[in-house]
Amino acid sequence: MINTLNTTFLTNDKVYSERGESQINSLKASYLTVRMFSELGKLDAIPSWEIVQFIKNYRDLNGGFSGDIYSVYSVVKTLTFLSPTHTSSKLVTYRLLTYVTLILTLVSLGFLFVIRGKVQKIKQTALERKAQTDRLTGLHNREFLEQRYVNYQSGKAHIALLLLDVDHFKSINDNYGHLAGDEVLIELAKLLSDNIRKTDTLARWGGEEFAVLCPATDPEHANIFAEKLRSMVASHSFSKPETITCSIGLSCSHHNEPLKSLFARADKALYESKNSGRNKVTYL
Numbered sequence: 001m002i003n004t005l006n007t008t009f010l011t012n013d014k015v016y017s018e019r020g021e022s023q024i025n026s027l028k029a030s031y032l033t034v035r036m037f038s039e040l041g042k043l044d045a046i047p048s049w050e051i052v053q054f055i056k057n058y059r060d061l062n063g064g065f066s067g068d069i070y071s072v073y074s075v076v077k078t079l080t081f082l083s084p085t086h087t088s089s090k091l092v093t094y095r096l097l098t099y100v101t102l103i104l105t106l107v108s109l110g111f112l113f114v115i116r117g118k119v120q121k122i123k124q125t126a127l128e129r130k131a132q133t134d135r136l137t138g139l140h141n142r143e144f145l146e147q148r149y150v151n152y153q154s155g156k157a158h159i160a161l162l163l164l165d166v167d168h169f170k171s172i173n174d175n176y177g178h179l180a181g182d183e184v185l186i187e188l189a190k191l192l193s194d195n196i197r198k199t200d201t202l203a204r205w206g207g208e209e210f211a212v213l214c215p216a217t218d219p220e221h222a223n224i225f226a227e228k229l230r231s232m233v234a235s236h237s238f239s240k241p242e243t244i245t246c247s248i249g250l251s252c253s254h255h256n257e258p259l260k261s262l263f264a265r266a267d268k269a270l271y272e273s274k275n276s277g278r279n280k281v282t283y284l
């Protein structure tokens with residue numbers, strides 16, 4: 001197209017015009033504008049830089065465009081922008097960008113979904129752990145021990161339950177203060193947890209009372225273990241007061257015995273240990 005224009009409209013004095021002769025800029029401009037519009041369908045075939053270059057040849061002496069040529073230049077620019085190739089390539093780009101954005105959004109959403117699920121699980125686990133943990137000592141609480149008992153019950157072996165209660169704990173509070181009493185409970189919790197098997201479950205049953213569940217433990221070994229704990233507590237050096245003792249009630253489960261009845265015997269045994277002078281182990 002540019003060659004055609006060149007040969008058709010180039011005048012002797014190298015000025016383009018409507019009729020190939022005119023030196024009037026406005027005529028050149030209007031012709032080129034109309035021509036560009038009519039070529040709109042073919043605009044794809046002409047690289048825009050070629051057209052732009054063509055028009056740039058009309059720079060004035062100072063290197064700028066005269067008003068008319070400048071308007072043609074602008075029209076070409078606009079037409080180039082509106083040309084099907086330009087539009088369609090833009091459309092492809094937009095479409096591509098949309099797909100990429102969509103994929104990125106989906107991936108991000110999926111990622112967020114997974115993260116959210118994990119955070120929720122962590123929160124849930126933390127909540128469950130909190131609900132099953134004694135705040136003062138950090139030991140498991142009664143609810144946790146009850147659940148463990150159900151798990152232990154799957155086997156046929158004995159399960160031993162020890163109830164351990166600090167002797168005269170009220171007098172510790174009275175003589176040394178409630179905080180010192182708390183410290184005794186914390187120290188005792190650590191001492192006990194350091195001296196049970198990994199398979200045993202230690203819990204703070206309430207107040208100054210602790211419980212130990214020992215799976216696969218017959219009465220003979222449960223007695224030996226309870227006695228070991230009792231003497232260990234009695235000989236341990238605590239902060240304030242230095243010495244404390246504890247009484248222990250012990251029972252071993254019969255086949256499929258509910259925790260309630262196992263606990264009732266251990267509690268009765270503990271009561272007997274207290275009544276027979278404390279710092280003792282009783283098995284029932």
Ligand SMILES: Nc1nc2c(ncn2[C@@H]2O[C@H](COP(=O)(O)OP(=O)(O)OP(=O)(O)O)[C@@H](O)[C@H]2O)c(=O)[nH]1
Pocket residue numbers: 136165166167168169170171173177178179180181182185206207208274278
């Ligand atoms: N410091 C402290 N004291 C507690 C806590 N829980 C319960 N107690 C106290 O423990 C004391 C238990 O007293 P009692 O039930 O009379 O038993 P005891 O003085 O240990 O006497 P015996 O069990 O018969 O040897 C009460 O004074 C409770 O207030 C606790 O978390 N911290």
